[in-house]
Each structure stands twice: as structure tokens, then as C-alpha cells.
Amino acid sequence: MASIEQIRLDFPVLDQQVNGSPLIYFDNAATTQKPQVVLDALNKYYSEDNANIHRGIHALAERATAAFELTRKKIQSFLHAESSDQIIFTSGTTASINLVAQTYGRANFEAGDKILVSNLEHHSNIVPWQMIALEKGAEVMVIPVLDSGVLDLDAYQKLLQENTVKLVAVNHVSNAIGTINPIQEMIALAHAHGAKILIDGAQSVAHMEMDVQRFDMDFFAFSAHKLFGPTGVGVLYGKRDLLESMPPYQGGGEMIKEVSFSGTTYNELPYKFEAGTPNIADVIAFSASFDYLNSLEKGWVEEQENALLSYATEQLSQIDGLKIIGTAPNKIAVVSFLIEGTHPQDIGVLLDKFGIAIRTGHHCAQPLMQRFDIPGTCRASFSFYNTKEEIDRLVACLKRVVTMLL
Amino acid sequence: MASIEQIRLDFPVLDQQVNGSPLIYFDNAATTQKPQVVLDALNKYYSEDNANIHRGIHALAERATAAFELTRKKIQSFLHAESSDQIIFTSGTTASINLVAQTYGRANFEAGDKILVSNLEHHSNIVPWQMIALEKGAEVMVIPVLDSGVLDLDAYQKLLQENTVKLVAVNHVSNAIGTINPIQEMIALAHAHGAKILIDGAQSVAHMEMDVQRFDMDFFAFSAHKLFGPTGVGVLYGKRDLLESMPPYQGGGEMIKEVSFSGTTYNELPYKFEAGTPNIADVIAFSASFDYLNSLEKGWVEEQENALLSYATEQLSQIDGLKIIGTAPNKIAVVSFLIEGTHPQDIGVLLDKFGIAIRTGHHCAQPLMQRFDIPGTCRASFSFYNTKEEIDRLVACLKRVVTMLL
Amino acid sequence: MALSINDTQEELIEEFGLFDDWADKYEYLIDLGKKLPGLSDEFKTEENVIKGCQSRVWLHAFMQDGKLIFQADSEAVIVKGLISMLIRVLSGHSPADIMKADLYFIDQIGMSQHLAQTRSNGLLSMVKQMKNYALAYSSQA
Amino acid sequence: MALSINDTQEELIEEFGLFDDWADKYEYLIDLGKKLPGLSDEFKTEENVIKGCQSRVWLHAFMQDGKLIFQADSEAVIVKGLISMLIRVLSGHSPADIMKADLYFIDQIGMSQHLAQTRSNGLLSMVKQMKNYALAYSSQA
Ligand SMILES: Cc1ncc(COP(=O)(O)O)c(C=O)c1O
Numbered sequence A, B: 001m002a003s004i005e006q007i008r009l010d011f012p013v014l015d016q017q018v019n020g021s022p023l024i025y026f027d028n029a030a031t032t033q034k035p036q037v038v039l040d041a042l043n044k045y046y047s048e049d050n051a052n053i054h055r056g057i058h059a060l061a062e063r064a065t066a067a068f069e070l071t072r073k074k075i076q077s078f079l080h081a082e083s084s085d086q087i088i089f090t091s092g093t094t095a096s097i098n099l100v101a102q103t104y105g106r107a108n109f110e111a112g113d114k115i116l117v118s119n120l121e122h123h124s125n126i127v128p129w130q131m132i133a134l135e136k137g138a139e140v141m142v143i144p145v146l147d148s149g150v151l152d153l154d155a156y157q158k159l160l161q162e163n164t165v166k167l168v169a170v171n172h173v174s175n176a177i178g179t180i181n182p183i184q185e186m187i188a189l190a191h192a193h194g195a196k197i198l199i200d201g202a203q204s205v206a207h208m209e210m211d212v213q214r215f216d217m218d219f220f221a222f223s224a225h226k227l228f229g230p231t232g233v234g235v236l237y238g239k240r241d242l243l244e245s246m247p248p249y250q251g252g253g254e255m256i257k258e259v260s261f262s263g264t265t266y267n268e269l270p271y272k273f274e275a276g277t278p279n280i281a282d283v284i285a286f287s288a289s290f291d292y293l294n295s296l297e298k299g300w301v302e303e304q305e306n307a308l309l310s311y312a313t314e315q316l317s318q319i320d321g322l323k324i325i326g327t328a329p330n331k332i333a334v335v336s337f338l339i340e341g342t343h344p345q346d347i348g349v350l351l352d353k354f355g356i357a358i359r360t361g362h363h364c365a366q367p368l369m370q371r372f373d374i375p376g377t378c379r380a381s382f383s384f385y386n387t388k389e390e391i392d393r394l395v396a397c398l399k400r401v402v403t404m405l406l
Numbered sequence C, D: 001m002a003l004s005i006n007d008t009q010e011e012l013i014e015e016f017g018l019f020d021d022w023a024d025k026y027e028y029l030i031d032l033g034k035k036l037p038g039l040s041d042e043f044k045t046e047e048n049v050i051k052g053c054q055s056r057v058w059l060h061a062f063m064q065d066g067k068l069i070f071q072a073d074s075e076a077v078i079v080k081g082l083i084s085m086l087i088r089v090l091s092g093h094s095p096a097d098i099m100k101a102d103l104y105f106i107d108q109i110g111m112s113q114h115l116a117q118t119r120s121n122g123l124l125s126m127v128k129q130m131k132n133y134a135l136a137y138s139s140q141a
């Protein structure tokens, strides 16, 4: 197995100076960095194969089509999905969730129906439901979160009890504070009460194994850019009967079988939901992300990240006045914190001066900030290419920053 | 000014053999090839600046945000738009049109309203209107096309006469047969009868200058991949009052001002319509397409393409039994044709054997094929990097192919 | 007695082995296409259409004396040529034999590109549909 | 009589010229932020909030003897420091002078990154809002 130094060389962006110091990239929850093989795949596609896909019979179109469909197969096996035609390409997690809200939701929600989201959600898994609920007279209800950042499962069960919940929308992992939600249990509970469930996997895919069948997921959404792939690509997995029963989302080329002014019929899965020229190059390059991940030793990513999480938690806790927001026993390698007497933005601006990239603010999870009555947090989010030495430097710089600010 | 040989070197994909012959790429209407500078920009972004944008305060996030917003400004000046916040990034022309249908259409169409599309449209500018019309009880009516492939403007005027048309959706240029529609006149007519108008510019942007203000456009849509840019990026321009009055499309991060469970408020233009992490890398790389185009001599692209169109039309017409579909006086460099006694697919398969990439089929314009009662066409579509020598070879190979088939 | 499925495949491989260049091969294929009797209009129905083709392709199947007979047609002659080979190889055999047939000849005569999932000529769908018929009729055989 | 807008800018440039490294500069800035009196709660209203900031920033303006007076506050101290400089430079001048002021000092003291459109600290919005007030009051002046 390659050393961490070698692995870091696979990510060209990491090798640079920021404000005179070596870059420390701790903003992986916002977007992950890309291994060289993904860049190479992009470059190869555009300089050798670039063509529009699916309806062409010339050599370039065939190569591009084959490569595009290969990514679909790789995602199928990454998710352990039944079949590759249940893998729908979108432009991102947000688009995937909106697709479900606007097709499944529009066809199935009625006045008085309830949609459950959790207090831990990213805006992308709240606002689409608010919009369709408003239109349909349905109601968005909230699964509360405990002080530790863990979801309140008792309250969840109570909310389900009346059997008026049509759909539960919950993230697998909270982007703001790192909590890993007990989705297997939550899915079973939703199903037991006749509700469908959508899992927002944006933050889990880069950190843990996924098995949509074993978990019995109805819908699963994620973004390539958070899984070491290009920006502009998202995925929606759905159960076949659900996807088949849903009306199409966007209209256009590719998603049709027959168009005429007297009536139009729609294509089969997955094309029914893929209107227009897809993001061909990035889907193809995304394939290399899976190859890269598969080249790493099995289990190593989780091990490395867990080590980073424990170390960071331990070290950061030693800073005076530092409070970690989100202390769930099951977390991915994300530490959200506040330091007494300082504002997150000031911390972020000054750490940047030391070459350290963290994220500050509400992390697109304002309801969670409201819940904890805080203006935002400082969030350091790790990936397997980060090191303990980087965490040491974060801690040292934080101490310096705090003395500057206080 | 660079020679055509030098210009071809800017497009790495062109320099390859297909089935033992040099590639001749005549499928530019499906997607254009990318100059090296676009590839370089992509590579630079991912290996130096990759970060999520707009809410970050660290150096990478700032560089990425600045580069992303720079592309918006370049598009503003390319379109001669009033302001860069009227430039909305989408995933493609199809997505841009669906956005308008699902927001403007959903808010404004009522039972009995009429939506006009032309018989020349791509499915992406038909199906979204059929879908919203069906939902709203509105009616999609068709501007007929004359035998030459020119729109019937008398019929258009008659359709507008009753002042029940809410919106006209028409392409600037037909992808299937190359007709340039008289959009300036059509826009004025639409406005005179109280209708809004959306121009689908997917096929015009690579070939002619655009001025949304001079043409008084309400909406204009196009795709980067047809303008020498990356796949996965589209643009929607809209008049400010229209965009401001429209409800948001997708819900999620970025498009909100404030989210809470008691109510959510939306962001300003353009962000209101840009939910979720955008296609950052490709938007940034798209900037290089404009730099590339600006580096070419003004007027040269049109001149070169017009020369290719005349030459191809003249040479192809000399093939026995070849009939050109679409003989409008104003055309871009696209020649759609049929050869008596042969099926387009057979022509396409055999030309590919000679290394020539054309497109065959219905070109996502089935209603137009139905209008001409043909199963599809062979379409050779040119760009400025194509040459007369390539057309000579097309003609020679076509003759050979016809003898094989007949 | 008729040749076995594999005998016919060998025959085709031998026939195509005579051609050095692609043009000769395709001319032969086109010739096969032209000679395929095709289907009368009554069988060119919606149900008989094979999906995923740029040209329309129809496949008709029926049982005769325990053997499955295929007839087909297409608007495009190269597709017809390809179909004609499939019919020559598979038609007139028992459903069981058709179900288990491994159509290696396509690859060996250098036509595997036409079998690619990405080709919009529907050859792959055609093979699948033939096997589906075999499966459906196998209980009756 | 008060210093002109440009005199104050020169003063700030001189003050910042004393620091060699960024840390000293920021410590000075933070100090300025801490010293800014801020706003009482009655002025921390929705209307006074400046958009586009990660931290909340409020700006209050009023006329006194033909001069426009600015008062402001922020949750973040660096932003407060930046604002304090803007106030020192602009507050107490006539709307006309404020409208035509060219704030070159920000660049010269090495803080131009904070003025970037992309920064979500709202300094750019703050400057715009100050100029908007000046425009609005210029008729009254
Ligand atoms: C005229 C026209 N409109 C719309 C589209 C759809 O563009 P996209 O597939 O990039 O969304 C195309 C592309 O083929 C087109 O030619």
C-alpha cells in the first residue's frame, strides 16, 4: 500500500503554497480534491473521443457512449444497485432531490400529507420539500435533534405513528456536524409506517460503503464532486417500481420515445429522466474516481479518517474556550467548533492567512444553527489525504489566532 | 491571422485516425470540439484552485469564485446583456428551457392559453411546453414550415392574431436542416401581440453574433458544449423583470437567503435560479472558449463557414439521387440530405468506415421529419476548423458508398 | 438434416474469411441484406418492432415442427444483412438450442462493433428478442 | 477642521506602512475593530443589515450639519476593523464628497482581497451602501 506522501502526490492541488505556507485543505465536506487520474480521463476524453452520445453511429460517438455507460455500471456496483438503469445522472445532489420532489412528490403528495425532514438537513434537502409541500398543501415536519447532534428517534417514531407521512427525507451524514444517522433503522421505521424514504448521501459516499439494496433504500442521492469526481455530476438511485411510476422531470431530447404534436411518449429508464445532452465528459471522468478508490487498500480510508477524527477531536479540545458542536458517537471526520469570544468568520480569515482552508458559516444548514442558537461554526472536514501533522498545525495556528483575536 | 492548418492544431481531437483514415468531423451540430485552451483551463482549475464557491473565505474558494463569476461577465458581453446577474447557469439548453417552462410557465399559463412552437424545433423546445401545457390546460400550437424549410410567417401572424398566445418558443437556427429563422421579426410580432418569446440559441451561438438587447429577447438559451466549451453547462438569459417575477425553480443551497422551518426566503438574481453546487470547473473552463473565439479574426468564422456551406451544397448536389432537405436562403453550415434508394443509417455506418463522422436519424426533431415524411436524414454540419478538402473526401466517399449500397 | 448452429457459424466465418478489407465484407453483408426476403406488411406491426434502432426493424417468430422460425425485415440494408446472418444461424432450431447458443461468429467476422450496447442499430436488442422468443416457446416445444 | 477624505486615507496608509508582516497588520485591524463603538440595539434592525456577509453587519447613517455620519457594527471583529477604517475615512463628509471618493487606501494597505466581490464579508456591499446613502442624502444636503 502506498504511503500517505505518495497518496498526496496523486492530488496535484495539494502541492501548493497559500499566503506563503503550504496549503492545508480541510474543506473536504464542501468539495473533495481530484486525483490526477480524473484529470487525465477528462483530458483524454476531450482530446480523443469528444462526441455527443446515444444516437451517433460514428466511432467517436460510440466510444463516448460506451465510456459514459461504463460509469453508470461502476456506480451501480459502487451502490450495489440491482441494475444500472436505476442509476440516473443529474447535475448534483440538489438536482437529484428536486427531481424526486417534483416528480414523485408532485404525483403523490396531497393536501394534509406529511413530509418529514430532520433538523440536521442541508438546505438542499429542505427547500425542495417546502416548495412542493406549499404547492400541494402538504406539511413539512421536523425530526428534532438532541444536544449531541444525534437525531431524536423517539420523536421520529411518534411523527410516523399517524401513518400520514408520505415521505421521509434525511441525510446519511450531516455536512455541518458530521453525525452519521442510523439510516437502516430509520428506513425500516419509515417503511413500517407506509412512508417512502429518500437518503441524501452527499456526505457519506466519500467516507463509507454503501448498499442501497441491503438498506432497502427507496431513493439515494449524491454528488460526484464530493466523491473525488468532477463538478456538475449527480446521481439519483431509485427503486425500479418508483422510478417507473414517476412522471418525467425535464422534457427534451433523449428522454422521449416518440415526439409528435399530437402526443409524446417517454423513453425507458434511465433515459426518461435524462433530458438533453448530459454532462458527458464529467460522467466519463467520474469513472476514474472509482478506479482510484478501488486502488486503495480496502478499509484504509475509514481507518485513516477515523484516526484523523479522534486525533483532531482530542487536540482541538485542548484549546481554551473551544467547544465542539456535534458530539455524536458515530461521526465522519468532520469537526465543527466555536471558540468563546470569537466569531467563526474571524477564525476562518486568519487561518487562511496561515494557508489553512476551513469553512465557516452556517454550512447551508441554517435550521441546525437556529436549533443550537449559534451564528455558524468553524468546520474542519478531513479526507484520507490529510495528515496528523496538518492537524497539529491547525491547532498551533488556532492558538495563535485566538491570541490575536482576544 | 493563423492558417487553417494552425487552427486545426488548436483542437487536439481532430488529429487522429478513425478506421485507418484521418478523422473528418462533420458532427458539429451535435457537439463542437474543444480548443486546447479549454482543456488547459480545466486542468489548471482542478490542479490549482478546486474549491466550492460563494461561501468560502479561504484562498482557493476565492480564486474559484472569482473565476466562476468572470465567466458570467464574459457571457454577458458575448450576449450584450444589460447585466451579468441576468446570466443564469444551468446544465444545458434543455435545462434552461425547462426552467422557463416550469417557473414562468407554471406561474403564468392558464387554461385556454396558447403556446406557439415551430415545426422546426428540437424536442427540447417542444416537450417542456407540452408538459406544462398539459398540466395547465394550455395548448401548444405549431408554426408551420414551408417546403424549403423556411417558417411560414403568414401563418405565424395568424396564430398570434387572437392575442391568446402567452409565449412563443422558437429556435434561432434549426439543428436538423440549418434554417436561420428571422427572429428579429418574430420577436417584434410576438411582442406586438402581447406574447413573450424564448429563443433557443443552441445552434446559433457557434455561428453568429448575438445581441439580446438589440433583438429585444425575453429569454435566450444555449449550451456551452455547442460553443467549443465543456459539456454540462448551459445558459439562460432573461429580461430582469421577467426573471425577478418568476418563482424559483430548484430548491437548495445557494438559491436561498434565509431558511427556516417556518418559512424560507429566496436569494437575488442570478443565484435564485442556481440551486446547489454549480458545475464550477466547466463554467470556469468555458471562459477560455470566449478567449479563443476572440482571438480569431472578426468575421472570419462566418466567412469560412459560409464558404464551406456553399461548397458542400454545390458538390453534394452533383451526386446522383441526392436531395438536400432544407434549402432556406439563410442557413448555417449544415447540410441535411437523403440519397434515393438508401437509408441514412447505412450511409452513416459506411462513412464511419472511411473515418467520416456525420449524424443520421431524426436529429431530435421528429415533428420535422413527419412534416417532410422522411425517416430521418444524413446531416453533415461544419465548423470553422473544417476544410474544403474534407468536403471533397466526403463527396468521394459518398459516391463510393452509394455504389456499395445500390 | 440442417446444419447445427455452430456449423452455420463456422460457415459464415469461412465465408467472411475470404475478404481482406472491410469494403468487401460490407458489400457481401449488403448483398445478404438485399437477398433477405423480408416481411409482408401484415407482420410489420408495432409489436414486432425492435426497440433501440435508428432504422425500424421488425422480427416475427413462429413454431413449426418443434423448431422456432424467424423472419425479419429492416429499412436499412446493413442491418438487414446482419439480421439475415442471425436468421441463418438461429432460425429452424429448437428453442432450447437457440437459448443456449453462443453467437461467437459476430466477433470473429469482425462485426462485433454492431453488437455493442451503444450502437443504435439494435442488433443487440435483436439477439435478445430472439432469445426471448426461444424462452417463451421453450415450454411449448 | 476635519481632515479631507484623502488626507485620512494617507494617514491610514502611513499607519499600516509601519507593519512588515500580515499578522501585525491584522492585529492592528482587530484592535481598530475592538475600539469601534458599535451600534446600540435599536439600530441593529433588518433594514440596516448589509447583505452578503457571513457575519451580520449593520450600517446606520444620518445627516448632521450638512455632513453624513456613519455608524456601524458587526459580529466579526475583522469586519469591524475594516468598517472602522471606512468610517474614519468617510464619516463626517458631505454626501457629494463621499459619492466621488476613490477608496484607494484599501488596496494600498494590502486589504484589497476583502473588497473582492467574492468575499462573503460584505465590505464591497458596505462601500456601496455608504455611497447609496450619500446619493440619497445629496439632494437634502
Ligand atoms: C436547436 C436545439 N435546441 C436544443 C438543443 C438541446 O441542447 P442540449 O442537448 O445541449 O440541452 C439542441 C441540441 O441538440 C439543439 O440543437
Ligand SMILES: Cc1ncc(COP(=O)(O)O)c(C=O)c1O
Pocket: A029, A030, A092, A093, A094, A095, A122, A124, A125, A171, A173, A174, A175, A200, A202, A203, A223, A364, B253, B275, B276, B277, B278
Ligand atoms: C448533506 C448534503 N446534502 C446536499 C448537498 C448538496 O450537494 P450539491 O451542492 O452537490 O448539490 C450537500 C453539499 O453541500 C450536502 O452536504
